[in-house]
Amino acid sequence: xxxxxxxxxxxxxxxxxxxxxxxxxxxxxxxxxxxxxxxxxxxxxxxxxxxxxxxxxxxxxxxxxxxxxxxxxxxxxxxxxxxxxxxxxxxxxxxxxxxxxxxxxxxxxxxxxxxxxxxxxxxxxxxxxxxxxxxxxxxxxxxxxxxxxxxxxxxxxxxxxxxxxxxxxxxxxxxxxxxxxxxxxxxxxxxxxxxxxxxxxxxxxxxx
Amino acid sequence: xxxxxxxxxxxxxxxxxxxxxxxxxxxxxxxxxxxxxxxxxxxxxxxxxxxxxxxxxxxxxxxxxxxxxxxxxxxxxxxxxxxxxxxxxxxxxxxxxxxxxxxxxxxxxxxxxxxxxxxxxxxxxxxxxxxxxxxxxxxxxxxxxxxxxxxxxxx
Numbered sequence: 001x002x003x004x005x006x007x008x009x010x011x012x013x014x015x016x017x018x019x020x021x022x023x024x025x026x027x028x029x030x031x032x033x034x035x036x037x038x039x040x041x042x043x044x045x046x047x048x049x050x051x052x053x054x055x056x057x058x059x060x061x062x063x064x065x066x067x068x069x070x071x072x073x074x075x076x077x078x079x080x081x082x083x084x085x086x087x088x089x090x091x092x093x094x095x096x097x098x099x100x101x102x103x104x105x106x107x108x109x110x111x112x113x114x115x116x117x118x119x120x121x122x123x124x125x126x127x128x129x130x131x132x133x134x135x136x137x138x139x140x141x142x143x144x145x146x147x148x149x150x151x152x153x154x155x156x157x158x159x160x161x162x163x164x165x166x167x168x169x170x171x172x173x174x175x176x177x178x179x180x181x182x183x184x185x186x187x188x189x190x191x192x193x194x195x196x197x198x199x200x201x202x203x204x205x206x207x208x
Numbered sequence: 209x210x211x212x213x214x215x216x217x218x219x220x221x222x223x224x225x226x227x228x229x230x231x232x233x234x235x236x237x238x239x240x241x242x243x244x245x246x247x248x249x250x251x252x253x254x255x256x257x258x259x260x261x262x263x264x265x266x267x268x269x270x271x272x273x274x275x276x277x278x279x280x281x282x283x284x285x286x287x288x289x290x291x292x293x294x295x296x297x298x299x300x301x302x303x304x305x306x307x308x309x310x311x312x313x314x315x316x317x318x319x320x321x322x323x324x325x326x327x328x329x330x331x332x333x334x335x336x337x338x339x340x341x342x343x344x345x346x347x348x349x350x351x352x353x354x355x356x357x358x359x360x361x362x363x
Contacts, residue, residue: 144301145278145299145301146254146278146299167215168215168238168251168252169215169250169251169252169281169282169333170252170257170279170280170281170282170296170297171280171281171333173215188215188332188333189332190280190281190297190332190333192280192281192299193279193280193281193297193299193304193324194280194304194324194326195299195302195304195324198301199301
């Protein structure tokens with residue numbers, strides 16, 4: 001083989017390896033291939049039981065920091081993304097994006113309207129966990145933790161989750177987007193009594 | 209509805225062999241089995257906690273604890289002498305602490321409070337253990353982890 005051919009082969013191999021390395025860092029591209037930017041569907045009301053149904057679609061679908069798009073196949077389609085990187089384009093929401101979507105909130109922080117964001121709509125919303133904790137935005141307000149019921153949320157400066165059901169021992173089962181290593185699911189938590197957490201409620205629930 | 213293990217006690221193994229999911233669910237109980245064959249049942253509802261020691265013949269002894277301060281989770285309920293030791297968390301919107309109660313036929317015979325010391329997150333009900341007449345607390349602060357021991361003997 002001539003030197004020219006050897007050089008070309010080596011170049012192609014090196015280029016391929018460099019490409020694989022880049023793809024490995026952002027290997028998922030799941031959002032780019034599966035999600036959309038469709039307008040939300042306005043709804044006239046929201047119920048706690050209905051929002052539980054919406055939240056359960058995200059169960060087992062993974063976690064993505066700053067994300068907000070998932071399907072319903074009960075598999076994290078982009079497992080093992082680099083942690084603490086909001087640009088990996090993986091499946092799932094983060095804790096505040098999950099809450100925003102389940103609570104059918106609007107991008108306009110002054111609006112209390114209900115917006116149904118569909119599962120594959122890529123959206124995080126304007127609120128961090130800290131902002132939910134503060135009760136920022138017209139639809140969100142703090143309340144006494146002892147008054148919190150299903151689908152109200154407990155929020156700290158860095159994390160939040162919604163009450164799925166309260167256990168007999170006083171813990172709560174929380175539905176939450178927990179982290180890249182854990183995904184989105186229901187876990188037993190003691191957020192209620194933990195002084196790092198405050199309770200926050202979405203304005204305007206209908207009965208049940 | 210899928211209940212977590214803190215709502216239903218399920219056997220993880222029998223005679224040294226793991227129990228499958230369906231076997232665990234079919235054997236789930238609301239009371240926690242004790243080595244002596246009894247169960248201990250707890251129910252936190254609002255500002256009260258109910259605790260019962262239950263044998264095959266029925267309820268042996270039961271307590272109703274009420275609080276003016278809201279109660280969160282029951283961290284521990286464990287037989288102790290002729291009664292139980294109960295650890296629960298009291299909270300307001302910006303403060304919390306654990307309250308340790310030693311209960312027997314006379315009611316509350318010993319009570320003390322502990323800093324919640326939960327700077328680091330752990331499994332939700334992993335902070336207390338009873339061994340002999342001592343209560344052990346796993347706590348954490350920005351300085352690190354610690355285990356403190358408290359004497360439960362009643363004079």
